[in-house]
Amino acid sequence: MKIQAYVADNEQVSLKEVQLKEIDADEIVVKIVGTGLCHTDLNVLHSITPTPMPIVLGHEGAGVVEKVGSGVTEFEVGDHVVVSFNYCGKCVNCLHGVPSACENFFQDNFGLSLETSNSKIVDGEQKIANLFGQSSLATYCVANVRNTVKIEDKEIDLSLLGPLACGIQTGAGTILNKLKPIIHESVVIFGCGSVGLSAVMGAKLANCKTIIAVDVNDERLDLALELGATHVVNGRSEDAVKAIQDITNGGAHYAIESSGVSAVVLQAIRAVRALGTIPVVGASGMLEFHIHDELIPMNKTLVGVVEGQSIPKLFIPELIKYYKEGNFPFDKLIKTYEMDNLDQAIHDMESGKTIKPVILFS
Numbered sequence: 001m002k003i004q005a006y007v008a009d010n011e012q013v014s015l016k017e018v019q020l021k022e023i024d025a026d027e028i029v030v031k032i033v034g035t036g037l038c039h040t041d042l043n044v045l046h047s048i049t050p051t052p053m054p055i056v057l058g059h060e061g062a063g064v065v066e067k068v069g070s071g072v073t074e075f076e077v078g079d080h081v082v083v084s085f086n087y088c089g090k091c092v093n094c095l096h097g098v099p100s101a102c103e104n105f106f107q108d109n110f111g112l113s114l115e116t117s118n119s120k121i122v123d124g125e126q127k128i129a130n131l132f133g134q135s136s137l138a139t140y141c142v143a144n145v146r147n148t149v150k151i152e153d154k155e156i157d158l159s160l161l162g163p164l165a166c167g168i169q170t171g172a173g174t175i176l177n178k179l180k181p182i183i184h185e186s187v188v189i190f191g192c193g194s195v196g197l198s199a200v201m202g203a204k205l206a207n208c209k210t211i212i213a214v215d216v217n218d219e220r221l222d223l224a225l226e227l228g229a230t231h232v233v234n235g236r237s238e239d240a241v242k243a244i245q246d247i248t249n250g251g252a253h254y255a256i257e258s259s260g261v262s263a264v265v266l267q268a269i270r271a272v273r274a275l276g277t278i279p280v281v282g283a284s285g286m287l288e289f290h291i292h293d294e295l296i297p298m299n300k301t302l303v304g305v306v307e308g309q310s311i312p313k314l315f316i317p318e319l320i321k322y323y324k325e326g327n328f329p330f331d332k333l334i335k336t337y338e339m340d341n342l343d344q345a346i347h348d349m350e351s352g353k354t355i356k357p358v359i360l361f362s
């Protein structure tokens with residue numbers, strides 16, 4: 001079938017007509033309603049995260065099931081769905097219930113080569129790679145039974161749900177699935193983008209006593225207060241580590257690094273107390289620090305967390321339940337853009353004007 005898709009190649013992305021080939025037995029064609037834009041899409045566009053090229057971007061898709069493969073029993077045409085990250089379902093980590101640590105995560109989400117890719121996207125004879133088992137910056141995408149999540153309540157505005165598939169579950173899941181803080185504990189969140197602000201909302205859901213948001217943008221800090229932060233620190237005008245130590249009487253129990261700035265990882269390490277945990281969720285690069293002095297005597301744990309250690313088929317419906325109850329207003333992070341307006345959405349995300357752009361498809 002013919003589709004319109006945002007194809008990236010040579011650091012350029014453009015809306016093109018391409019084709020979808022016949023799907024496999026476990027695959028699903030989704031008519032996309034709205035797809036969130038994530039910094040990982042831009043990292044792929046600029047080959048910071050290596051993938052085969054050309055590739056169709058988009059990994060926060062939401063839409064309606066258009067067609068199911070011959071072996072699909074979990075979904076039917078007309079179902080509302082969100083498409084999340086891909087996983088094999090067969091490796092030891094998937095079998096232990098941690099698909100975000102799937103041993104095949106990188107090949108199944110980013111792809112190794114066009115030759116080995118299972119992508120169904122082509123432009124005539126030219127094969128086009130698939131991102132996160134979806135490539136949902138397109139009018140239609142091919143997902144599979146593992147990474148597709150059914151949304152039972154068809155009354156909810158489907159166009160807003162795509163970001164739950166990555167950025168929002170990453171932030172909220174880091175709190176609710178990975179850290180599981182207890183009521184009196186304190187959490188610091190470095191970076192008030194979609195991931196950090198979702199962590200703020202997650203910390204509020206977890207009833208954390210102290211929730212400190214750190215950013216350099218006062219508007220974002222105001223939003224963090226609205227979403228549940230008990231304290232905010234502007235890292236440009238204040239010494240963030242000192243401010244956090246003062247507020248928490250010696251250091252927080254947890255400090256999440258979501259800003260993606262390498263140097264902030266060290267601030268996060270210094271912001272926690274003995275036995276504190278520092279989950280790093282923002283993709284950053286090199287950092288040099290004294291391992292003994294910064295980590296060992298204080299028994300600190302520095303840990304990478306992917307996708308909020310979520311099981312999307314369980315966690316996304318849980319987040320939607322909190323949203324419907326009024327306790328997880330993730331829609332405040334979203335601004336929508338028409339289908340042909342990706343350049344503006346990228347510009348607004350990079351400038352910080354928009355926290356989470358969603359591209360609407362029709």
Ligand code: CXF
Binds near residue numbers: 038040041283307
């Ligand atoms: C990514 C973040 C970097 C590690 C792989 C998963 N999440 C999606 O954007």
Ligand code: ZN
Binds near residue numbers: 038039059166
């Ligand atoms: Zn993402």
